[in-house]
Amino acid sequence: MFDHGELRLVVLALISERPRHGYEIIKEIEDRVAGTYTPSPGVIYPTLTMLEELGHATVSENAGKRLYAITADGTAYLAANKSTVDNALQRMQSVNTAHGGGPAPEITRARENLKMALRLREARGPLTEQQIRDIAAALDAAAIAIERS
Known part of the structure; x- marks a missing residue:
């Protein structure tokens, strides 16, 4: 920046x-x-x-x-x-x-929902190796979709 x-x-x-x-x-x-x-x-x-x-x-x-x-x-x-x-x-x-004076409210809401979901899941306890891979794959897929938009 x-x-x-x-x-x-x-x-x-x-x-x-x-x-x-x-x-x-x-x-x-x-x-x-x-x-x-x-x-x-x-x-x-x-x-x-x-x-x-x-x-x-x-x-x-x-x-x-x-x-x-x-x-x-x-x-x-x-x-x-x-x-x-x-x-x-x-x-x-x-x-x-x-950027139109600020991020779209829908994107801000979705970003905060994702952060909250991750925090809540991590708070429930340890993740298995498969859960870690699944979450990482979901996040990677979202990143790829965002980059392509």
């Missing part, structure tokens, strides 16, 4: 709009690309820590959560990289537009 260094700039751009928590940043990026990409906490939180260490962001506690805000140095860094930020944000908007 992002070229080298772009995610850091996108995160900085988002906290320049208003102070945000890490989870809010994850959800905002996901929303801006119509659900086609969700950065993991393992990517966002180290990025926020790096921005803080570079002096581009500050962090404060708010209701037990870390709230990140841009600093003057962060604003200057963002301005110095304006074309890169603008390109990344424009690319995100293009993805959003191409």
Whole structure:
């Protein structure tokens, strides 16, 4: 989704709009690309820590959560990289537009149903080797059908 260094700039751009928590940043990026990409906490939180260490962001506690805000140095860094930020944000908007502003509700529902079915089945106890093969085959068949659609 992002070229080298772009995610850091996108995160900085988002906290320049208003102070945000890490989870809010994850959800905002996901929303801006119509659900086609969700950065993991393992990517966002180290990025926020790096921005803080570079002096581009500050962090404060708010209701037990870390709230990140841009600093003057962060604003200057963002301005110095304006074309890169603008390109990344424009690319995100293009993805959003191409996907109609978000994933189809039917697909979201079906995806959540699949995740729930897997969780419920795994919670019932150990799977036999045949059950593992059957579930894997069903998932592989679904992936192939989706790729071909």
